[in-house]
Amino acid sequence: MQNRFLVVMNGTVDTKKRMPIPRHLPFTFCATLFFMASPLHAQENAALNATTEIEPKVKAAREILDTWQAQDPEKAKRVLHIVLWTPNDRAPAPEYRERLTAIMKDIQKFYAKEMNRLGFGERTIQIELKDDQLLNIHVVKGRKPYAVYNGDSGHEILNECAPTLRSRGINPESETVVIFCNMANWEPQQRRITQNSPYYAGGSSRSGTAWQVDSPILNLASLADQGNHVSDGQYGKISLGQYNSIFIGGVCHELGHALGLPHNLERPNEREAFGTALMGSGNRSYGEELRGESKGSFLTLAHGLRLASHPIFCGSVKAMNQKPQIAVSQIAIEEKGKGFVLRANIKASPPVYAVIAYMDPTGGSDYDATSCTAIPDKEGNFELDCQALRAGKSGELRVCYMFANGASSGIMGQTPYRYSYVVDAQGKVDITAARTSILLEPFTAAFEKDDTKTMKDYQASDAVKNDALCQEIMTRLLATKSPALIDLMQVPTEKKSLPLSDIRAVSEKSGYGAALRDRVPAPGNMLLAGSRIFRHGIYAHAPGQHEWELDGTWKTLTGHCGNYQTQSGTLQFQIIGDGRVLWDSGSIPEGEIKPFQVSLENVKRLKLLTLEGEDGRNYDWALWLEPTLNR
Numbered sequence: 076m077q078n079r080f081l082v083v084m085n086g087t088v089d090t091k092k093r094m095p096i097p098r099h100l101p102f103t104f105c106a107t108l109f110f111m112a113s114p115l116h117a118q119e120n121a122a123l124n125a126t127t128e129i130e131p132k133v134k135a136a137r138e139i140l141d142t143w144q145a146q147d148p149e150k151a152k153r154v155l156h157i158v159l160w161t162p163n164d165r166a167p168a169p170e171y172r173e174r175l176t177a178i179m180k181d182i183q184k185f186y187a188k189e190m191n192r193l194g195f196g197e198r199t200i201q202i203e204l205k206d207d208q209l210l211n212i213h214v215v216k217g218r219k220p221y222a223v224y225n226g227d228s229g230h231e232i233l234n235e236c237a238p239t240l241r242s243r244g245i246n247p248e249s250e251t252v253v254i255f256c257n258m259a260n261w262e263p264q265q266r267r268i269t270q271n272s273p274y275y276a277g278g279s280s281r282s283g284t285a286w287q288v289d290s291p292i293l294n295l296a297s298l299a300d301q302g303n304h305v306s307d308g309q310y311g312k313i314s315l316g317q318y319n320s321i322f323i324g325g326v327c328h329e330l331g332h333a334l335g336l337p338h339n340l341e342r343p344n345e346r347e348a349f350g351t352a353l354m355g356s357g358n359r360s361y362g363e364e365l366r367g368e369s370k371g372s373f374l375t376l377a378h379g380l381r382l383a384s385h386p387i388f389c390g391s392v393k394a395m396n397q398k399p400q401i402a403v404s405q406i407a408i409e410e411k412g413k414g415f416v417l418r419a420n421i422k423a424s425p426p427v428y429a430v431i432a433y434m435d436p437t438g439g440s441d442y443d444a445t446s447c448t449a450i451p452d453k454e455g456n457f458e459l460d461c462q463a464l465r466a467g468k469s470g471e472l473r474v475c476y477m478f479a480n481g482a483s484s485g486i487m488g489q490t491p492y493r494y495s496y497v498v499d500a501q502g503k504v505d506i507t508a509a510r511t512s513i514l515l516e517p518f519t520a521a522f523e524k525d526d527t528k529t530m531k532d533y534q535a536s537d538a539v540k541n542d543a544l545c546q547e548i549m550t551r552l553l554a555t556k557s558p559a560l561i562d563l564m565q566v567p568t569e570k571k572s573l574p575l576s577d578i579r580a581v582s583e584k585s586g587y588g589a590a591l592r593d594r595v596p597a598p599g600n601m602l603l604a605g606s607r608i609f610r611h612g613i614y615a616h617a618p619g620q621h622e623w624e625l626d627g628t629w630k631t632l633t634g635h636c637g638n639y640q641t642q643s644g645t646l647q648f649q650i651i652g653d654g655r656v657l658w659d660s661g662s663i664p665e666g667e668i669k670p671f672q673v674s675l676e677n678v679k680r681l682k683l684l685t686l687e688g689e690d691g692r693n694y695d696w697a698l699w700l701e702p703t704l705n706r
Contacts, residue, residue: 125348128448129376132429133194135450139428140384143479149393153386154201155179155330156245158213158236159289161257162221167214168257168291175255176210177295182327185361189374190382198388200330215239224258229273229286232256251283251333251387253326259290268292268318269308274325276332280385280481281395283333287326294319299365316366324361324372328353334385336378337486338441339433342463349373355442377446380429384481394480400424401476401484405456406513408494413502414462415509417494421455421476429477432459436468437606437666444473466502469606469666471495471640472509491598495606495640507544508608512599514538514545519599522552547610551576551593552600558592564626568706574611575632575683575702581622585615586692595639595696602700603640605668609700614639617646617695619685629675629704636660636685637668639696645688646697652678662688668700675704 157179161167168174179202187199203211215236217224224232233247236254240247258272268290276285292305292315300315307313310321331354341352350370351360357372364371374382382388386395405420421427430451435444443465449457461472474492476484484490494509518539521529530553539545560579576592583590591614594600602609612634613621636648648660650673658673675681685697 125342125344129193132376132448132450133379136380136383136428137195139426139450140389140479143426143428144389144391144393147393148391150390151386151392152201152390153250153392154203155387156213156240156247156250156252157202157210158215158240158252158254159257160215160217160232160236160254162217162219162224164220165257168259168261168289168293171255171289172209172212174294175212175289176204176208178293178323178326179210179253181295181323182330185327185372186374186382186388190379190388193374193376193379195379195383198383200334201387213239213243213245221258224256225271226273229275229284232273232286233284247282247284249282251278251285253285253287253330253333255287255289257289259288259293261291265306266304267306267308274329276329278333279335279483279486283335285326285329285333287329288322290322292318293322295323298323298362301366314366316362320362321359324353324358327361327372328358331378334382334387335483335486336381337433338444339375339377339446340443341373341375342445344463345373345375352378354378375446377431377433377448380431380448380477381483384428384477384479386481389481391481394425395482397425397480397482399478399480399482399484401427403476403492406516408506408509408513410504410506411460412462413498413504414460414464415496415504415506417459417461417472417474417509419457421451421457423455423476423478425479425482427451427455427476428479430457430459431475431477432461433473433475434461434464434470435473436465436470438468438664464496464498464502464504466498467500469495469497471606493641495603495608497606508603508606511542511544511548511608512601512603514542515548515599515601518549518552519601522600523598525556527553527556544608544610548601548608551611555592555594563623568628571706573704575621575623575634575699575704576611576613578623578704581624582620583615583622584618584620586618586687586695587616590615590619590621595698597639597641597696602698604635604637604698604700605666606640607668609635609698611701613683613699613702615685615697617644617685617687617692617697619697621683621699623681625675625679625681625704627677627679629678629706631705632673632675632681632702633671633705634702635668635670635700637663637698637700638665638694639698640666642694642696644692644694644696645690646695647686647688648697648699649684649686651682651684653680 183199187197190198205211217235237247256272259270261268270288272288273286297315298319303315304312336354338354340355350373351357352375353372360369361372363369386392401423403419408417430449432447433444435441449459451457472494473490475490497505518533534549561577563578593611595614602612638646643665646663650658658671660669663669687695
């Protein structure tokens with residue numbers, strides 16, 4: 076199985092490698108004055124804590140959602156469309172209709188059970204059965220032999236399926252399609268299975284596609300089998316039950332992406348109460364409860380709330396293609412315990428019935444993002460309580476607004492409502508970056524419109540006039556409109572330190588677009604990296620280069636470097652003095668920054684290089700952060 080996925084939003088595709096999620100068992104305890112509770116009591120308390128929030132939130136969300144959908148209702152039955160695609164030199168695996176029917180019916184029951192547990196009733200996926208009560212499967216033969224296709228062939232395979240679907244009245248661009256690819260290789264004598272199939276998905280409430288792999292041993296009846304081991308090309312020697320947990324769970328998980336669900340990790344109390352989140356590593360734990368190996372997989376409240384308005388789940392297609400209008404105001408953030416709360420007011424059409432937030436630590440892609448939820452009150456006010464943060468990690472809060480027509484303001488990385496924070500090793504949170512970005516939103520919005528008067532008026536307002544960090548950022552952003560750079564040779568010797576972004580360079584190059592000073596080419600424009608906001612700096616898309624002539628009197632260069640917060644590329648930075656490498660950062664992964672302090676004794680020519688990482692130059696928004704010359 077190609078262990079990847081695609082998330083498709085607004086016509087863009089983001090491909091990422093799936094990272095394994097370690098399942099750490101939390102140490103949960105509850106003490107009274109005289110005794111420590113038993114493990115059973117601890118589990119009961121965890122379950123209570125995890126379930127207490129569900130009923131009132133679901134009740135409030137349903138009141139908004141159901142009321143809106145009941146006004147001038149528009150109902151329709153939307154179904155999943157199931158395809159079995161096979162290369163032109165292969166026949167479908169035996170009993171594919173019987174096997175895939177049992178699997179899809181089990182997944183249908185899983186979603187129904189979980190939605191019912193959350194309080195939405197048995198809303199679930201809809202599948203189309205023929206008179207024999209087996210799936211209506213559209214069989215498509217590919218144009219080429221097996222050897223030509225691989226895990227990257229998803230879009231080619233979809234294009235080969237499209238004519239068959241369209242001939243049967245199904246538009247794959249506006250429906251949800253599940254494509255089982257006949258790309259597995261089963262060797263029964265050796266009990267060895269390998270696959271070279273697309274295995275990913277993406278979508279929204281309007282449409283989606285999930286690519287899966289079919290094989291002769293993909294069989295719901297084997298889910299409880301703890302013996303009959305097989306050798307899998309990726310997972311090694313595993314029981315037949317484990318194989319089916321991974322690959323039937325994979326169908327359920329990737330289907331979640333096709334329905335618009337991003338990844339998320341269960342919080343510790345959710346893990347104790349319910350098991351493993353389906354959209355975390357729950358693709359591997361599906362059905363493990365049948366073998367007594369774990370509690371199995373479950374749907375988080377965040378994702379139950381998302382699915383509640385999906386047309387396939389709720390049967391409402393009212394305004395499903397309408398682009399929502401939204402206005403978020405009165406945003407405020409403050410620390411609370413070892414976490415923080417974010418409050419705001421929302422006005423939207425169609426109405427927002429749920430606010431979903433993901434707390435995503437740096438690294439690990441988004442598999443380790445935990446979630447919290449809030450329901451707007453009648454005036455549109457809500458509060459997100461963001462706890463259970465990862466100690467010793469920076470992170471990003473990503474807020475998604477769910478509209479009653481099924482639309483969302485974004486899926487994880489695509490949402491524009493993002494707020495950075497840092498958690499120290501003791502678990503104390505620093506929300507300076509988030510608070511600063513919120514304070515500066517009126518200014519940066521005016522900056523995007525080139526509205527100088529509004530910018531200057533806001534800079535003088537009571538909201539920010541006493542905030543030194545905000546003031547310096549605003550002053551520098553204003554200065555980028557008509558930069559007045561310093562000639563380094565004219566700097567008086569009594570000047571002991573000087574930001575490099577203030578100095579005229581001999582040359583500067585950017586791999587794409589223009590090199591910039593004290594800003595980035597993105598909404599907000601602020602220098603944000605490692606969940607911190609920096610006062611000044613230099614941007615260039617890798618590969619980039621900046622060069623200055625020095626007079627030999629500067630002693631050190633200090634600062635940090637890294638990729639812009641929302642970009643996922645890896646980077647390498649080098650500081651060159653008179654042709655010699657003075658400092659090399661090595662590879663800096665997504666979400667991290669690295670400090671430097673380099674001697675410039677007698678250096679006359681300073682060059683800063685940014686190099687693309689091992690993953691190529693895509694998403695390499697290289698930042699030199701507060702690089703400063705010191706005497």
